[in-house]
Amino acid sequence: MPAPKYWREIPQRYRLEGAKCKGCGQVYFPPRLICSSCKSREFEMVNLQREGELLTYTIIRVPPSQFTDQSPYAIGIVELDRGVKILSQIVDCDLDKLEIGQRMRIEFRKIYSEGEAGIICYGYKCVPV
Amino acid sequence: MVGIVGYGAYIPKNRIKVEEIAKVWGTDANSYKKGLFVEEKSVPSPDQDTITMSVEATLYALKRAQIDPKKIGAVYVGSESHPYAVKPSGTVLAEAIGATPDVHCADFEFACKAGSEAMFVCLELVRSGSMEYGLAVGADTSQGAPGDALEYTAAAGAASFIMGKDNLLAEAIETYSYMTDTPDFWRREYQYYPRHASRFTGEPAYFKHIIGAAKGILKKVKLEPKDFKYAVFHQPNGKFPLKVGKILGFKREQLDTGLLCPWMGNTYSGSSPMGLTAILDEAKPDDLILMVSYGSGAGSDAFIWKVTPKISEVQNKAPKTKDILNNNKTYIDYGTYAKYRGKIRKAE
Structure with missing residues (x-):
């Protein structure tokens, strides 16, 4: 990932910053410029909850090149406690024991490193509670 | 304060x-x-x-x-x-x-x-x-x-x-540092693993500096080991902190709460600070805690903490170390x- 793109996404990747519409209260993650419900352009920043429930998941066995050392691994959709759904890698788990409905919490982890000399990209992942 | x-x-x-x-x-x-x-x-x-x-x-x-x-x-x-x-x-x-x-x-x-x-x-x-x-x-x-x-x-x-x-x-009652140039453990630039001087890491390094820092801070505040509820020292293994505690006059029950190394290993810069977190998880108001770190090269930082009544309000607000x-x-x-x-x- 180019450093500028990684840098732009830091508020979401590090702090789970979402945008709450001041018109109707809808929360967006990542933030949007216009609310798709009420068309308002006014938002306030909210930090998403760091716990939620696993809605669905899959096991990746043929990963992109940056993730080959981690294979096999799980990615899933987790609904956080304010209702926002995020796509996340699920780590520190027994892949055979993952269950839909399982409680998950967010942890700060390395997503990947750009080789031996590039930047290290950090962000959120989910771990079973 | x-x-x-x-x-x-x-x-x-x-x-x-x-x-x-x-x-x-x-x-x-x-x-x-x-x-x-x-x-x-x-x-x-x-x-x-x-x-x-x-x-x-x-x-x-x-x-x-x-x-x-x-x-x-x-x-x-x-x-x-x-x-x-x-x-x-x-x-x-x-x-x-x-x-x-x-x-x-x-x-x-x-x-x-x-x-x-x-x-x-x-x-x-x-x-x-x-x-x-x-x-x-x-x-x-x-x-x-x-x-x-x-x-x-x-x-x-x-x-x-x-x-x-x-x-x-916990109020910091006193701090004290003790440091000399002692090459007991090091890692040169571009080296992946550190090197150490085997037994030289013991008496002239770990023990000298922790004892120097502990005695120095106790002298500053005019307290003795028996005045403390807890003590935690750097834990490169499980044996050294118990031995240095005994040399200084602390009893095993003052050392056990902060002793994590036998089941966690040596977390280097995290070692005695993590022991302090385990003590704070169990401490009660007015308890006195002595903490002495050790870093090769070499030096020790000593702290005396006095626990306040607020501790009981926060101990369960986050997971406890143990x-x-x-x-x-x-x-x-x-x-x-x-x-x-x-x-x-x-x-x-």
């Missing part, structure tokens, strides 16, 4: 037993278990490093402190395993907790006492009135060369402390450990 307003610890869930390491190198596990008083150690997952553990420990510290991260004036991370050679760990930590941009940031390094250095500096910055809060972290994913004695103990963990003036959980240590563990074999720690040479 200055002191701790929030604290937290983080330990990865992976563990490897001494027997598993000894099996690979053909050594006698029992001699290491008895000689070092260590049973198992924590191992970071491949996606964990000093920065990720610092963030998790600090989020727990913030839960206990209940402060706005924007009021933190300094973010200092002490470690000898900063992920970048050039680029501070503290920048990522400060950004992850929402403390930027009005904050001073630096990474500290002094072998295993880098964490207590950060604590020392934060306390003094708060005391001087330069800032309302200072954040100090000691964290390491410790390195130990394959087959070396260090491999049986080099572990991973982090402790985080927010220092302030109001709503203290609960993290004892629950939800995953035991791994040496092959998995070698892969996780990057000890296997792969093709380019």
Whole structure:
């Protein structure tokens, strides 16, 4: 990932910053410029909850090149406690024991490193509670 | 008055037993278990490093402190395993907790006492009135060369402390440092693993500096070991802190609460700070705590903490250190450990 793109996404990747519409209260993650419900352009920043429930998941066995050392691994959709759904890698788990409905919490982890000399990209992942 | 307003610890869930390491190198596990008083150690997952553990420990510290991260004036991370050679760990930590941009940031390094250095500096910055809060972290994913004695103990963990003036959980009664130039353990630039001077790391290094710092601070405040409820010393293994405690006149019951190394390993910069978090989890108002770190090279920082009535309000606001240590563990074999720690040479 180019450093500028990684840098732009830091508020979401590090702090789970979402945008709450001041018109109707809808929360967006990542933030949007216009609310798709009420068309308002006014938002306030909210930090998403760091716990939620696993809605669905899959096991990746043929990963992109940056993730080959981690294979096999799980990615899933987790609904956080304010209702926002995020796509996340699920780590520190027994892949055979993952269950839909399982409680998950967010942890700060390395997503990947750009080789031996590039930047290290950090962000959120989910771990079973 | 200055002191701790929030604290937290983080330990990865992976563990490897001494027997598993000894099996690979053909050594006698029992001699290491008895000689070092260590049973198992924590191992970071491949996606964990000093920065990720610092963030998790600090989020727990913030839960206990209940402060706005924007009021933190300094973010200092002490470690000898900063992920970048050039680029501070503290920048990522400060950004992850929402403390930027009005904050001073630096990474500290002094072998295993880098964490207590950060604590020392934060306390003094708060005391001087330069800032309302200072954040100090000691964290390491410790390195130990394959087959070396260090491999049986080099572990991973982090402790985080927010220092302030109001709503203290523990007041810093006194601080004292003791330092000489003693080459007992080092790592040269571009070297992957540290080197050490074997038995020289004992008497003229660990014991001399911890005893010097402990006696120095006790003399300053005119207190004796019997006046303390708890004491915690740097834990390169389980044996040294018990021995130095005995030499100084502390009883085993004063040392047990903060002793984590036999089941966690040596978390280097996180070692005595993590022991302090385990003590704060159980401490009661007015308890006195002596903490003495040790960093090779060599020096010790000593602190005397007095626990306040507020401690009981916050102990359960975040996971306790021994609960993290004892629950939800995953035991791994040496092959998995070698892969996780990057000890296997792969093709380019």
